[in-house]
Amino acid sequence: MHLQPQIESKEKRIRGFEALLRWNNARLGKVGPGEFILIAEQSGLIKQIDEWVMEHAFVEIQKINEIFNTEFLISINVSAAQIQRIDFADKVIALMEKWGMKGQLVELEITELSILDIMDNVTRNINKLREKQVKIALDDFGTGYSSINHLSEIHVDTIKIDRSLMNNIDNSQRKWIIVKNLYNISRQLQYDVVLEGVETESQISFLKQLREVYIQGYYYCKPQPIEELIAFIRKWQQETNEQV
DSSP: OEEEEEEETTTOOEEEEEEEOOEEETTTEEEOHHHHHHHHHHHTTHHHHHHHHHHHHHHHHHHHHHHHTOOOEEEEEOOHHHHTSTTHHHHHHHHHHHHTOOGGGEEEEEEGGGGSSOHHHHHHHHHHHHHTTOEEEEEEETSTTOOTTHHHHSOOSEEEEOGGGTTTGGGOHHHHHHHHHHHHHHHHTTOEEEEEOOOOHHHHHHHTTSSSOEEESTTTOOOBOHHHHHHHHHHHHHHHTOOO
16 A cells, blocks of 8 residues: 655645555566556455455545644545445445444545446445545546546546546647646636646646646656655654645
8 A cells, every 4th residue: 555645736735645555476576557457457366455455545534634633635446346336335334333434534436437337336436435534536537538528427526537548748738728628627616726746846837827736746746655655754744844
């Protein structure tokens, strides 16, 4: 389990953290989720992995919030196989109750691919979770599966604009136009906007044209285990004089 912060672009306020899974295998070395998650889905192991990630994410964000007396949120990726399960929302709510998690501090990230085929179960799960104030984020927005129509079909709280649109955005007028308009639509619909994959000072300077966005990427902090992340938060608060 690694966590990566999401940081407000103007005031440098930490919004929360995305839980990211890493596999350090003795024989294979470091294996990225792009490789093992697909295999986990095909083998049927994704259910156990998703539940492990969610439970550990709740434990770790509770620990961080207790140490710093904060209410940072935790953002957790949910596989298509999970969000489509009829009992998914009940499982999440049960884990929240087990660990005393406030709904407004939980954000579940889904991709548009996960809602293309089975809308009924997905909609039912989302509605039940939103009753508990759980936030829903639409991840990887701007990729090949994107459809503006999905924004009217499902209720979400956050749009995460895909890292592929961040690459060279400071030198690409076309990408800038796309990102700016996705941002404008999202803000008019009162969604939070998270920009993924921001890595350079030039990107940061360019993206300052957008107000009220959250930055996630290596520029501020790579995904880190909780011990390193706690040290990062302490240093961040000292450097920014963040009052939390």
